Amino acid sequence: MTDNKYAKEIALLGVDRRKINEDKLPSAIRAKLKATAHLKNQKQAGQPDAAKLLDIMTYHSYYSRRGTRLRKVDDYKIEQIDETKPYCEKPVMDVFAEIVRQDYHVRNELLKSWIKKVEQRNELVTAEKVLDLIDMGVALDKESRKTISKIIGLRGQQVLKYYKKDQYKVINLSNDIWLEGNRNERRAFYLKKRKENVSLANDLLMESWKSESQSEQLAFLKIMSVDLEVADFSFLERIYTSKYEGELINKKGLLSTKLMVCSMLARLDYAPLMSAVRSGLDDYIHQVRSSGLINTILAKKSNIIQLPQTQDDFWNGDYLNRLMGFDIKNMNIKLFDFDPYYWLNSFIGALPFSIWTELLGRSREEVVRYFLRDTAFQSKVSGQNIAIFQDSMIFNAIATNDRDLADAISNVAQDDDVNMLAPLMSQPAFERYVMNNRLRTELSLFEARSSEDIWSLSFSKNMVSELFDMCKSGRFIPNVKFGRVMARYFHGEAFGYLAEVSKAQEGTQWYNAWLINVLEPIRQSILIRQRINTL
Amino acid sequence: MLFTESQIESIAPKPAAFKAGRKLSVGNKWLVLGKSERAVWGQISGSGKNPYFTQIDVQDRAYKCSCPSRQFPCKHGLGLMLVFAQMETKTDSPEPEWVEDWIVKRRGKSNNPKPEEERTEEIIAKSDAAKLKRHNERMILVNNGVDELTLWLQDIARVGLLELPNKPTTYFANMAARMVDAKAAGLAGWVKMLGKIDYSNPEKWYDEASEIISKINLLLRSWKNRDALSPLYMQTIKNLIGWNQSKKGLMTDKTATAIQDDWIVLGIENEVEEDITINRTWLYGIVSNRFALVLNFGSPYAPLINTMMANSVIVGEVAYFPSIHEQRGIVRTETEVKWKIYKRPVFHDKWESLINNHYENEKLNPWINNQPYLISQVVLIKKERQWYLMDSEQSVMPVELKFSERKAMNWLLFSGGGRVDVAVVYRGKSVVPLGIFSNDKYTAL
Structure with a gap:
């Protein structure tokens, strides 16, 4: 045992269990003990051995601190990072x-x-x-x-390698990820490749297509659908002709994939598919005299869709399954009294909306109104009239990012499902939708919008005056959440009006809440937005 | 701009106070805002009927607020400073009466200290006798306390340090309380430190416990041997045992070492122990190459007051409390605050040199702690989850574990991963980085 270890051992075990053998102590400590022996004899009281051990520990601690050697790190490569961009002023x-x-x-x-x-x-x-x-x-x-x-x-x-690294984790999208990554990593990799070159990304996807699971295939198609391009055409055509064209499909997953492929091909106006669709639908378009007094006077005629009440060569599950990947049977008999209506609904969800304006010879707004309001397309469920194609139209607008369609629907209909179109609507359509349907306090509608969708001057003023009326009648209490929404979208030039009408309400019961939760956040937000814009 | 945000943050009594102050730093939250050459002021609505009156003496960096907060500066004071920190220009306005009165009162106080009452010989004799009586009574108490602690330590030595991890916390707390009763608060502090060791860490606890026990033993032995010590050493031992050092006394003590210099505020650290906040501010004199540690204390009954801001350079005189190794001091006079360094400080070029310097200091005062040093060309590295500072010879010094992650990140941002000149506090086996020098600027972390 080394001298140093001995000192530690007796300290750990104590003098009751180990007698101190000074000969085993390091020579420097021995010398110190000897030199100070006279002091101990004079001053020490109590337990001499314990006191001696304390002195030994004191010397030992002092010497061991001095004897500690610094560790060296030879394998560390210093990398000085210098920025090339200027810092913000x-x-x-x-x-x-x-x-x-x-x-x-x-x-x-x-x-x-x-x-x-x-x-x-x-x-x-x-x-x-x-x-x-x-x-x-x-x-x-x-x-x-x-x-x-x-x-x-x-x-x-x-x-970021050390700090909040999980929150800022960036997936390193190397080529290995495509072969070895998890589902999210592979999807991110495909998306990244699409942004670089759609054709190359699809070549890569084609190589592994057959080995991808059904759900993965569908996931990749959904990514493709968001920013569908002409360059996707060859990929989709290959998938369609090799596996789906003319095939009767029963499996639900496979059916969804086929429908997705067909829907995208339809958006790209894939001739073999679309000529069959067009000619099939065209047979059911009929011209009739328009209703309404003026239309009657003018003897105006319009095209309508007249569907059979039973299946025929076109409107039958087997054919439409082979053509488009629709369900073989009407899966919602409660809403669709006749099977052909069920498949028309599927067409409305899958085809680009322009096909209906083309076939019916009407404007988009007229077609939307026709589909949503025509009594032929209404069904009574639980005593309420339901527009049977509304959900499909909403689905189509969202899937194809069709702002015009969203605007047109919002102009005709209003319910929770139409509210889903809020992020898609144009600003005038959105404002009209909110005002016409009295949705000024519907927070989720506003929160769904992009922060760049600043309210128009007139809408901002309208919101203020209407909300004031609601406050006065106790139907609305200005809260923090609402303040956030208003601060986010409020038009800068409407602030003067807001301040003026707010001042007039000073002293009212709800004024403080309005001031703290609405007026101040808007003021601050506008000021900062203006400062950002001028940078 | 009067102060920067980071400087204001450095004087906040608590991070939460700064956060709250930041919320109040939006100009329109203030009913009144004003500024003159010597003060800034404001009125802000609080929970009461009347607004709070907040004022700052910008020349002497003093704060006053009519709010009931015990924090100093309070959130209103911090908020007011932050309001003016953002303002590029704000024209001076006449001081309202309440500000003017306060400033005049403050200036009057510091320029014309209250004249001491005339003391007759009789009063002096009476006072001296009372002082001696108090001293004798305290000596008896301390001697008893020292004897009790000596026996307690010897008991530990008798049964062995292996028993320490099994001791309940009351074992240490009771002895610390006994030392407080014996008017030996310094000794109580050492005992508390012994109780706070992480005894679940088998690799470290023995070294830590052994070092603390050694230092207590040395202190007790020195006390018993005090007749043989020099008056200065005796003073040092008394301070370590628990005798207070009077700031007021030092302000007028003409025999104390006092150095006029430009003092860089290297760093500020707050440590909360039970109800007491210990505020440490480290200073470095650019010309004298001396360090000073300014201590302030805060409790629920007495707010912590520190007017020094990290990164600033205080032109003034620092006086040291008498000690065998002069370390603790006070800023006796202050004439100006600067933000730039005009002279390159003296740095150690490697850890070996710094440690040798520390050993020299330790020879003078074996209980030395919290001593700052300057070292050049070190780089912050991470190895096996531990941060180290590596010098030009690749020797590494561990960074204290409680060194916050944010500070380490700030280091990386300021240094870009390269070598920098820094100020550190050496704590035996590790260091606490305080800040980074670059050209004519010092940035506290």
Whole structure:
């Protein structure tokens, strides 16, 4: 046992169990004990052996601190990171400081605008604010976090290896991911490849297509459907002709895939498919005299769809399954009294809406009104009249990102399902929809919109005056959530009006809530938005 | 701009206070805002009927607010500072009466200290006798306490340190309380430290316990041997045992070492122990190459007051409390605050040199702690979940575990992963990085 270990051993076990053998102690400690022996004899009381051990520990601790050698690290390669982009100047960082000070309910949207602005300016956030930005970015969406990791520069990206790394985790989309990655990684890889080159991405997908599971095939087709391009045509045609064309399919998963493929081919106007569809539908388009007094006077005629009440050569499950991948049977007899209506509904969901304007020779708005309002397409369920094609039209608008269709539907119908079109509607259509249907306090509708969809001046004013009326009659209490929505979209030029009418309400019971939850957040938000715009 | 946000953050008594202050830093939350050459002020609505009156003496960095908060500066003071931190320009306006009165009162107080009452010989003799009586009574208490603690330590040595991990927390807490009763708060602190060791860590607890026991033993032995010590050493031992050092006394003590210099505020650390907040501010004199540690204390009954801001350079005089190794001091006079460094400080070039310097200091004062040093060209690296500072010879020094992740990240952001000159506090086996020097600027982490 070394001298040092001996000192530690007796300290651990204590003098009751181990007698001190000074000869075993390090020589320096022995010498010290000897030199101070006279002091101990004079002053020490109590337990001499224990006191001696305490002295030994004291010397030992002192010497061992001095004897400690520093560890060396030879294998560490220092990488000095220098930024090439300029840092944001003070006015830009001042806006950030202003955003940080805002309450959470207006902060995030302003922050999103600010980071976009910094990205546009091709600048970097100053070092002392990087961690604050990373922290705040955790509450933002994935795209914003991506932008943040760009504008914090190389040094900031280095920090993300240690700090909040899970929240800012970036999947390294190398080629290996395609072979070995999990489902999400492979989908992200395909999307990334599509953004680079659609044809090459589809070549890659084609190689593994047969080995992909049914659900994976459908997932990749959904990705394709979002930004469908002409370059996707050859891929889809190959899939369609090799497996689905003319085939009768019973399996539900496979049927969904076929319908998806056919639907996309229809959007690309794939001639072999669309000529069969067009000619089939065309047989059921008939011209009739338009209804209504003026139309009668003018002897105006219009095209309508007249479907058989029973199956025929075109409207039959077997044929339409082989052609488009529709269900063989009417799966919703409660809503669709006659089978052909069920398949027409499937057509409306799957085909580009332009085909109906073309076949019926009417404008989009007229076709939408026709499908939603014509009594032939209404069904009574639980005592209520239901427009049987409404869901399919909504589905189509969302799947094909068809803003015009969304606008047209919102002009005719209103219910929770139509509310789903809110993110898609154009600004005038959205405002009209909210006003016509008195949906001014329907928060989820507003929250679904993009933060860039700023309200028009007139709508902003209308909201203020209507909400005031609701406050007065006790139908609305100004709350934080609503303040957030208004602050996000309120038109800057309407603020004067808002301030003026607000002032007139001073002293009312709900004024304080209005001031704190609505007026102030809007004011701050507008000011900051203006500052961001001028950067 | 009066102060930067990070400087204001450095004087906030708690992170939560700064956060709350930040919320109040939106200009329109203030009913009144004003600024003159020597003060900024504001009125803000609170929970009461009347608004709070908040004012800051920007020349002496003093704060006053009519709110009932015990925090100092309170959230209103911090918010007001932040409001002005964002303002590029704000024209001066005449001070309202309540601000003017306060400033005049403050200036009057510091320029014309209250004249001491004339003391007759009789009063002096009476006072000296009372002082001596108090001293003798305290000596008896301390001597008894020292004897009791000596026996307690010897008991530990008798049964062995292996028993320590099995001891209940009351074992240490009771002895610490006994030391407080014996008016030996310093000794109580050492005992508490012994009780706070993480005894579940088999690799570390023995070294830590052994070192603390050694230091207590050395202190007790020194106390018993005090007749043979020099007056300065005796003073040092008394301070370590628990005798208070009077700031007020030091302000007027002409015999104390006092150095006029430009003092960089290297870093500020708050440590909360039970109800007491210990606030440490480390200073470095650019010309004198001396360090100073300024301690402030806060409790629920006495707010923590620290007016120094990290990164600033205080032009003024620092006086040291008498000690065998002068470390703790106070800022006696302050004439100006700067934000730039005009002279390159003196750095150690490697850990070996820094540690040798520390050993020299330890020879003078074996209980030395919280001593700052400057070292050049070190890089922050992470190995096996532990941060280290690596010097130019690849020697590494562990960074104290409680060094926050945020500070480490700030280091990486400021240094870009490369070598930098830094200030650290050496704590025996590890260091706490305080800040980074770059050109003419110092940035506290």
